[in-house]
Amino acid sequence: MRREATILKSFNEKRKMEIRRKELHSEFEEIKVSLVKEHDVICDSLLVEENDAEEKLTENQRQISDHLFVLQNLLNEVTEKCFQGDLDVLTGIENIYNTCENLKAPAVCSHEFKKSFRLPPHYFGFQRMMSTFQEDLTLDPETAHPSLTISRDRKSVIFSRMHPGFIDNPHSLSFYPAVRSCEGFDAGRHFWHVEVRGTGALSLGVCEESFPRDGLRSPTPRMGCWEIRQFCGSCSTWNTEVQQIGVFLDYELGQVSFYNLKTRSHVYTFTDKFTEKLMPYFSVDPSSQAVTISIVIDQ
Structure with a gap:
């Protein structure tokens, strides 16, 4: 029985590796197609x-050629005057002088090449990242700080004063005004889209499932919480009234990346080694x- 179990385990591991190999091959093929399309564009x-x-350049050459032609004619006229008498020189010199005074240099056209060409983020683009790895998260009221109010659909959170009749929940985050999602991840790649409205500070990221609720440990990577702090409103570094923030978790690669979805730009990436389940984490100052x-769920 033990030998059969060992053989079955070995077979399952080989099968997993084969599936992973096929997934990687498929992804690289998609990357190649994406790069070819980007190259053509x-x-x-x-x-x-x-x-x-x-x-x-052709127009510049024409204008310079015309200008040289005019200068050559003027030079020829001046040279001819050198061999004429005083009266002939005086009668024609005014026209030559006026022509020289009114002569303008050719208007050379300039061209500046655009520098907007760039490969898609992560080589497969935002759209594929959102559609392929997007998670439909729901906020977990059981973990919400007493000063946070969760919407009925459990998709939104806002800071509010603690209710007088609040009963302490052993699972809630009691020190930081934060809440976790119901979903956690201990493998694979996952993406979620967050929309922020209002004025003030907030934090987004992931934390370990064992991250304590009592606040005795600070929300830092060393203590099992990978978050970025952002300010929204008139002084926002995101520079927009409604913030569109993307969070991408690659568990095996050990990365949590943040993106400004309005400008399709990378903001920051944490790189670490994850050893336990990670929970999406949201905090309002x-x-x-x-x-x-x-x-937000993108359609």
Whole structure:
């Protein structure tokens, strides 16, 4: 029986490796297709720019050639005056002088190549990352700080004053005004989209399932919490009224990445070694004025 169990375990491990190998092959094929498409788009854009630059260079050459022609004629006229008498020189010199005074340098056209070409983030683009790895998260009221109010659909959280009749929950985060999601991840890749409205400070990220609720440990990577702190409103570094934030977790790679989805730009990435289940983590600063964090599902 033990030998059969060992053989079965070995078979299952080989099967998992084969499935993983096929998944990696599929992903690399998609990356290749994405890169080919990006290459074609960039080449087409460069061709348009190249034609535009050539037209401007041709126009520059024409204008410079015309200007040289005018200068050569003036030089010939001045040379001829050198061999004429005083009266002939005086009668024609005014026209030459006025022509020189009114002569303008050719208007040379300039061209500046665009620098907007870049490969898609993570080589497979935001859209694929959102559609392939998106998670439908729900906030867990059992873990919510007493000063946080969770919406009925458990998709939004806002800071509010603690209710007088509040009964302490052994699972709630009692020190930091934070809440976790019901879902946790101990493998794979996962993405969630967060929308933030209001003015103030907030924190987003993941924390270990064993991260204590009493606040005796600070929410830092060393203590099992990987979060970024952001400010929204008039002084926001995101520079927009409604923040669109993407969080991407790659458990095996040991990375938690944050993106500004409005500008499709990378904000920050934590790199570490994860050893236990990670829970999406949301926190609203007590000083915030009606900051609402909402989980968004992209269609």
